[in-house]
Structures are given as C-alpha cells and as structure tokens.
Amino acid sequence: MRIVVCIKQVPDVTDVKINPQTNTLIREGVPSIINPFDTYAIEEGVRLREKFGGTVIVLTMGPPQAETALRQAVEAGADEMILLSDRAFAGSDTLATSYALAAAIRKIGNVDIILCGKQAMDGDTGQVGPGIAEFLDLPLVTYVKKIEEVEPGKRIRVEAMNDYGYNVYEAPLPCVMTVVKEINEPRMPSLRTKMKAKSAKLTTWKAEDIGAPPERIGLAGSPTAVWKIFTPKPRSGGEILHGSISEMADQLYAKLKERLVI
Amino acid sequence: MDYGFTEQQIMIRDLARQIAEEKVLPIRAELDEKEEFPFEAMNALADADLFGIYIPEAYGGFGGGALELCIATEEISRICGGVAVSYAANALGAYPILLHGTEEQKQKYLPDIAAGRKFCAFALTEPNVGSDASAVETTAKRDGDYYILNGSKQWITNGGVAGTLTVMATVNKAKGARGLTAFIVESGMPGFTLGKKEKKLGIRCSDTRVLYFDNCRVPAANRLGREGDGFRVAMNTFDCSRPGIGAQAVGIAQGAYEEAVKFAKTREQFGQKIIGFQAIQHMLADMATQIEAARLLVYQAAREVDKNSKDGPKISAMAKMYASDVAMKVTTDALQICGGAGYMREYPVEKYFRDAKITQIYEGTNQIQRNVIALSIIRESRDWK
Ligand SMILES: Cc1cc2nc3c(=O)[nH]c(=O)nc-3n(C[C@H](O)[C@H](O)[C@H](O)COP(=O)(O)OP(=O)(O)OC[C@H]3O[C@@H](n4cnc5c(N)ncnc54)[C@H](O)[C@@H]3O)c2cc1C
Ligand SMILES: Cc1cc2nc3c(=O)[nH]c(=O)nc-3n(C[C@H](O)[C@H](O)[C@H](O)COP(=O)(O)OP(=O)(O)OC[C@H]3O[C@@H](n4cnc5c(N)ncnc54)[C@H](O)[C@@H]3O)c2cc1C
Numbered sequence: 352m353r354i355v356v357c358i359k360q361v362p363d364v365t366d367v368k369i370n371p372q373t374n375t376l377i378r379e380g381v382p383s384i385i386n387p388f389d390t391y392a393i394e395e396g397v398r399l400r401e402k403f404g405g406t407v408i409v410l411t412m413g414p415p416q417a418e419t420a421l422r423q424a425v426e427a428g429a430d431e432m433i434l435l436s437d438r439a440f441a442g443s444d445t446l447a448t449s450y451a452l453a454a455a456i457r458k459i460g461n462v463d464i465i466l467c468g469k470q471a472m473d474g475d476t477g478q479v480g481p482g483i484a485e486f487l488d489l490p491l492v493t494y495v496k497k498i499e500e501v502e503p504g505k506r507i508r509v510e511a512m513n514d515y516g517y518n519v520y521e522a523p524l525p526c527v528m529t530v531v532k533e534i535n536e537p538r539m540p541s542l543r544t545k546m547k548a549k550s551a552k553l554t555t556w557k558a559e560d561i562g563a564p565p566e567r568i569g570l571a572g573s574p575t576a577v578w579k580i581f582t583p584k585p586r587s588g589g590e591i592l593h594g595s596i597s598e599m600a601d602q603l604y605a606k607l608k609e610r611l612v613i
Numbered sequence: 614m615d616y617g618f619t620e621q622q623i624m625i626r627d628l629a630r631q632i633a634e635e636k637v638l639p640i641r642a643e644l645d646e647k648e649e650f651p652f653e654a655m656n657a658l659a660d661a662d663l664f665g666i667y668i669p670e671a672y673g674g675f676g677g678g679a680l681e682l683c684i685a686t687e688e689i690s691r692i693c694g695g696v697a698v699s700y701a702a703n704a705l706g707a708y709p710i711l712l713h714g715t716e717e718q719k720q721k722y723l724p725d726i727a728a729g730r731k732f733c734a735f736a737l738t739e740p741n742v743g744s745d746a747s748a749v750e751t752t753a754k755r756d757g758d759y760y761i762l763n764g765s766k767q768w769i770t771n772g773g774v775a776g777t778l779t780v781m782a783t784v785n786k787a788k789g790a791r792g793l794t795a796f797i798v799e800s801g802m803p804g805f806t807l808g809k810k811e812k813k814l815g816i817r818c819s820d821t822r823v824l825y826f827d828n829c830r831v832p833a834a835n836r837l838g839r840e841g842d843g844f845r846v847a848m849n850t851f852d853c854s855r856p857g858i859g860a861q862a863v864g865i866a867q868g869a870y871e872e873a874v875k876f877a878k879t880r881e882q883f884g885q886k887i888i889g890f891q892a893i894q895h896m897l898a899d900m901a902t903q904i905e906a907a908r909l910l911v912y913q914a915a916r917e918v919d920k921n922s923k924d925g926p927k928i929s930a931m932a933k934m935y936a937s938d939v940a941m942k943v944t945t946d947a948l949q950i951c952g953g954a955g956y957m958r959e960y961p962v963e964k965y966f967r968d969a970k971i972t973q974i975y976e977g978t979n980q981i982q983r984n985v986i987a988l989s990i991i992r993e994s995r996d997w998k
Binding site (some may be wrong): 541543545 | 620621624625628631632635657660661662663666675
C-alpha cells in the first residue's frame with residue numbers, strides 16, 4: 352500500500368504572537384514542529400503499513416528548513432520524504448498549496464491513501480486536505496477518528512466525527528482523509544527510526560518538477576487576500592451576584608432590564 | 614558538556630531521557646508505593662530499541678557496548694532507580710551468554726533479549742552465598758544430556774519476570790570456585806519455581822526474588838563454557854556490568870541534586886531564598902563536582918570495558934565504588950537541603966536517598982570492590998623498580 356502523508360511545519364507556540372505593524376506571525380526564535388494534527392496522520396499511515404505492508408511517504412511544501420519536519424516524520428515511522436521547495440511557491444494560499452501538493456501526489460503515482468491533519472495549528476483553515484481531494488478528483492472524508500476496515504485496492508470504511516457523535520463512511524480507494532487526534536496515540540521514536548531519519552535520502556522537487564505553471568502557484572496563484580489579522584478583545588470577567596436567592600433574582604432582573612435584554 | 618559521544622550514543626541518551634521524563638516520571642511514585650513491576654516502562658524502552666544497545670547486530674542488537682548501556686541507565690536512573698535496575702539487570706543476565714555463549718546459544722537467546730521480548734536475570738546469590746561467590750551450594754549433576762539442578766537462589770533481580778536466567782551452580786562443591794558452572798535456565802523448565810518477592814528499602818518497583826530448583830532439568834546444551842568455568846563467567850560478567858551500577862548511581866545522584874537545586878531556589882527562610890546561604894551553595898558545589906567526577910570515571914570505565922583493556926576490571930570496580938559512594942553522599946545532602954520536605958514521601962528526594970543505598974551493595978559490596986582494586990594494585994606493582 353502506498354500512503355502519502357501531507358505534513359506542515361509550524362512554529363511551536365500555542366499563543367502565536369503577531370507583529371501588529373505587518374500583521375504577520377513573529378517567527379524569529381520560535382522552534383518549529385510538525386503540525387500536531389499531522390503527527391496523528393503519520394502514525395495512522397505507519398499503522399496501515401504495519402498491517403498491509405507498503406510505504407509511507409511524507410510530503411511537505413515549505414522552505415528548505417522544513418526538511419527537519421520530514422526527518423522527524425521518519426523518526427515517527429515514515430519511510431520516504433519529499434520536499435516541495437521553490438521560491439516560486441512563496442506566498443501560496445490554501446488554493447495554491449493544495450494545487451502544488453496535488454500535483455506532487457500525481458507525480459508520486461499509484462497512491463492508495465492520502466492522509467492530512469484536520470487543520471494546521473497556525474493557518475487553521477482546514478482547507479488543504481479538501482483542496483487536494485478536489486484537484487485529484489478523489490473522494491474525501493474529513494475528521495476521521497477511526498479506520499474500521501480496509502480492503503486494499505478496493506475500499507475503506509471509517510468513522511468520522513461530527514458535532515454530535517460520528518458518521519460511518521465507506522469510500523472507494525484511493526481517497527483522501529483528514530484525521531483528528533482521537534484516531535490514535537502517536538508512538539515515540541525508536542533508535543532504529545532515529546538512525547533511519549539521520550540517513551534517509553531527501554527528494555526535493557521544484558515547481559517545474561511537478562509541472563506547476565507559475566500562474567497556479569505562489570502569489571500569482573493565490574486569490575486569497577489577508578485584510579487584517581487581529582486579536583479579539585478578551586471577554587470581561589463577568590459579575591457575581593450576592594445575597595439570598597430572591598435578592599439575586601431581583602438584581603438579575605434589574606440588570607437584564609437595564610441592558611435592554613428583556 | 615561534550616563527553617565525546619557518537620551520534621548514536623546521543624540518540625540513545627535523548628531517547629532514554631524522553632522515555633524517563635514522559636513515561637516514568639508520572640508513575641514513579643506510584644510504582645514505588647505499590648511495589649509494582651514497571652511493565653509499561655519496560656515496553657516503552659523495548660519499543661525504543663533500548664534493550665539491544667549493547668548486543669551485536671548479528672543477534673538483533675545495535676552493536677554498542679557497556680558505554681551505550683551506561684548512557685541509557687544513567688538517564689533512566691535520573692528519574693527512577695527502580696525502573697533503571699529492572700532495565701539494566703537484563704544486561705547482567707545477558708552478559709554471560711554474550712561473553713561465554715556458543716554461537717547457537719547466542720542465536721537462540723540474545724535476539725529475544727535484544728528486542729525486549731524476554732526479560733533476563735542473573736542468579737548467583739544464595740542464603741549462604743553473598744560476597745564469597747565461590748561458595749555456591751546449588752548443585753548441578755550430570756544426567757545424560759541434562760544437568761539436574763538442586764538448591765535455591767535469593768534476591769535475584771527480575772527473578773519473577775525473566776524468561777531467560779543465567780544460574781550459577783556447582784558440579785563439585787569440594788572444588789570451590791573451580792566447581793562453579795553457569796547454565797542458561799528458561800522460566801518454564803520443569804523443577805524451576807519462584808519464591809517470595811522481597812519488600813525493600815529502595816528500588817521498590819524492581820522484582821527481587823527467591824528462586825527454587827527442585828530437580829530442575831536443564832539441557833546440557835545450556836551449559837555456558839565448560840564445567841568449572843562458572844566463576845570466570847561470573848567475574849567477567851561483573852567486570853562488564855559494574856560501570857552500569859556506577860551509571861545508576863550517577864543518575865540517582867543527578868536526579869537528587871537537581872531536586873535540591875530547584876528547592877533551594879524557591880524555599881525562603883530568614884527573608885531570603887536558601888540558595889543565597891553560602892552553606893547551601895557549598896553543598897551544591899560539592900555535589901555537582903562529585904557527580905561530574907563519578908560520571909567521567911563511569912564513562913572511562915565503560916570505554917575500557919568496550920576496548921577489552923587490561924585496566925577494565927580495576928577501573929570498573931573504581932567506578933562502581935566511587936559513583937555509589939557519591940550517590941549516597943549526594944542524596945543525603947540533597948535531602949538535607951530540602952529539610953523536612955525532603956523527608957516527606959510527597960517529594961521525590963527521600964526516594965532518591967532510599968534508591969541510592971543499593972548501589973553500594975549489589976554486584977559486589979563496596980568492600981569487595983576495594984578488594985578487587987587492591988588486588989590489581991598488588992599485581993601491577995610486582996614489577997615496579
Ligand atoms: C499569518 C499567515 C500568513 C500567510 N501568508 C500568506 C500569504 O502571504 N499568501 C498566501 O496566499 N497565503 C498565506 N497564508 C496561508 C498559507 O498559505 C496557509 O497556511 C497554507 O495554505 C496552509 O493552510 P492552513 O495553514 O490553513 O492549513 P490547513 O488547511 O488547516 O491544513 C490541513 C492539513 O493540510 C496539510 N498541509 C497544510 N499545509 C501543508 C503544506 N505546506 N505541506 C504539506 N501539507 C500541508 C496538513 O496535513 C494539514 O494538517 C498565510 C497564513 C497565515 C496564517
Ligand atoms: C536489591 C538486591 C538485588 C540483588 N540482585 C541480585 C541479582 O540479581 N543476582 C544476584 O546474584 N545477587 C543479587 N543480589 C545480591 C547481592 O549481590 C549481595 O547482596 C551482595 O553481593 C552482598 O552479599 P551479602 O548480602 O550476602 O553480604 P555479605 O557477603 O554477607 O556481606 C556482609 C558485609 O560483610 C562485608 N564483607 C564480606 N566479605 C568481606 C571481605 N572479604 N572483606 C571485607 N568485608 C567483607 C560486606 O561488604 C558487607 O558489608 C541482590 C541484592 C539486593 C539487596
């Protein structure tokens with residue numbers, strides 16, 4: 352089974368700081384990690400390989416230093432690494448990113464399953480996985496929390512989260528899935544995978560290698576415009592009423608009335 | 614600090630540290646309290662390939678040696694001495710096979726040990742046999758293609774969980790050390806049973822057992838070396854494994870020292886942080902210095918063992934003895950710095966203190982180490998001018 356896992360390198364911060372002048376992320380001095388959701392996608396890919404044999408190929412589009420994320424993915428159990436890196440990709444929005452990743456997956460060829468994280472910790476749109484499926488014209492299941500059954504080369508049955516519980520879907524293979532953290536618990540690296548990661552060969556593809564025309568990638572291929580990035584005002588602390596229940600009920604009524612809620 | 618580690622040794626250190634901090638730290642107090650064998654932690658170490666780091670690649674390992682084992686053991690000990698000994702005792706049981714096994718014996722037993730599929734133990738000590746290893750009373754009597762073992766062993770680390778055990782018995786008590794013979798015993802062999810699990814001062818999650826051999830039939834093919842080689846097997850094993858006890862001691866001392874520093878930086882008395890008192894600072898300075906000296910001695914001993922150098926036995930004994938004495942001193946002082954809090958089980962320091970003591974006792978007490986060192990001195994000085 353040939354499995355491609357798309358991973359994104361993101362800054363290791365839960366509270367991302369934004370430069371108010373330029374409205375961009377402050378990346379200096381922030382260590383990079385694999386987007387946390389993507390670690391579950393890697394683990395699921397590795398489990399599928401352990402069950403059915405085959406290869407787990409990790410794919411990322413990013414600057415040259417994204418190689419570190421790819422090597423970390425090999426430490427986590429992946430086999431091969433492909434980096435899409437080219438100045439021509441700079442400024443790609445989710446559309447252009449999906450386009451480029453889809454073109455790379457087409458070039459990889461004979462892929463059975465494409466796994467993505469549910470969303471990226473920094474960009475947060477959750478659009479890249481669906482975008483890839485669209486460009487490759489493949490079935491898509493998002494928010495997968497369990498793979499129930501696989502018939503290699505034929506079909507897959509999965510459980511996908513919704514707001515109330517989960518849906519069970521069947522899809523023909525090949526297909527694209529985005530996964531949530533409930534799907535598994537990623538393993539720790541082992542000495543074997545660490546050594547493999549150290550020596551694994553990096554394949555780097557440029558725009559022309561995947562046949563991506565300049566107008567579909569980078570700034571030119573990105574219709575999205577970022578108008579403004581701002582931090583929402585934190586909610587104020589609220590007010591706690593005191594007194595007997597009927598006193599508090601009266602106070603509450605008065606306050607609601609005062610604010611014209613009732 | 615750069616200790617001259619190879620890339621692979623650094624990977625081993627990082628992996629062992631990660632497992633210790635993420636998988637052992639959260640459960641160490643509970644393991645100690647309940648005296649439960651740390652199966653989960655062992656599995657994590659096995660999954661990370663750390664059971665095979667001192668075993669040649671031909672037998673499923675990674676081709677390292679005593680230094681690799683010391684690096685991993687030190688890191689685990691920094692978090693929990695009990696988990697560390699449960700891990701390291703596998704090597705104590707495997708070394709006899711590694712050093713004296715035939716090709717068939719190695720092929721048969723080492724891959725399972727290297728993968729952590731089977732735990733391993735080393736059984737020498739008996740009710741009447743401690744420091745004087747030559748006095749073994751467990752007997753082995755040849756019976757065709759088998760040996761029949763009779764007797765008992767006590768205080769055997771991993772005794773209750775091991776699938777493979779190397780056991781010392783005598784084929785002729787009258788011959789003393791020259792009667793000693795080593796055997797590979799599998800846990801399922803008829804006539805082999807487990808006795809009680811000991812309750813201990815420290816390293817309480819480790820499994821320390823009484824073993825019984827009641828007409829236990831062991832295939833002759835499982836004899837290590839020739840009849841009478843047992844004493845040599847045991848002594849060569851200790852020469853290799855002693856730096857590992859030193860590493861345990863260094864890790865325990867390091868863990869206790871770090872707790873003491875953290876405590877001293879937060880605890881206030883007389884209107885200031887206690888780390889501001891010179892008396893405390895000097896204690897910490899001594900601790901840090903002693904730990905570093907012990908660590909360097911342990912690494913050097915492991916390197917000598919891996920080179921198979923003639924200085925190996927002496928420096929191994931020095932490393933084990935010195936590092937364990939340092940561990941006792943440092944954990945005592947760390948507890949002192951933490952005052953009453955250090956004495957409380959709610960805090961981790963008293964556990965380091967309890968765990969440290971064993972390193973002065975097993976694999977030869979520190980008195981016996983001094984005997985070993987003195988013997989080397991006497992030998993070396995023979996041809997001094
Ligand atoms: C502050 C900021 C500035 C930006 N600047 C620009 C800009 O200048 N111009 C512009 O057009 N766009 C810009 N972007 C958007 C950027 O292109 C997106 O972050 C990117 O397309 C991925 O989208 P996402 O982060 O929402 O990922 P999601 O769609 O949330 O990610 C879902 C999954 O898709 C996969 N995936 C995502 N990205 C990659 C990747 N690069 N390689 C491999 N797999 C991946 C992963 O599996 C991931 O879990 C910016 C975003 C931010 C937050
Ligand atoms: C927790 C634990 C785990 C153990 N694990 C194992 C194991 O896995 N396998 C195994 O085979 N054994 C194991 N042992 C046994 C351990 O190796 C022995 O306890 C140790 O060798 C000392 O023997 P002893 O306790 O009988 O002390 P003794 O030999 O009775 O010594 C008592 C005291 O006399 C001193 N002494 C003895 N002889 C001399 C001398 N010639 N000169 C000066 N002083 C001397 C000793 O230093 C000690 O202070 C373990 C013990 C413990 C406590």
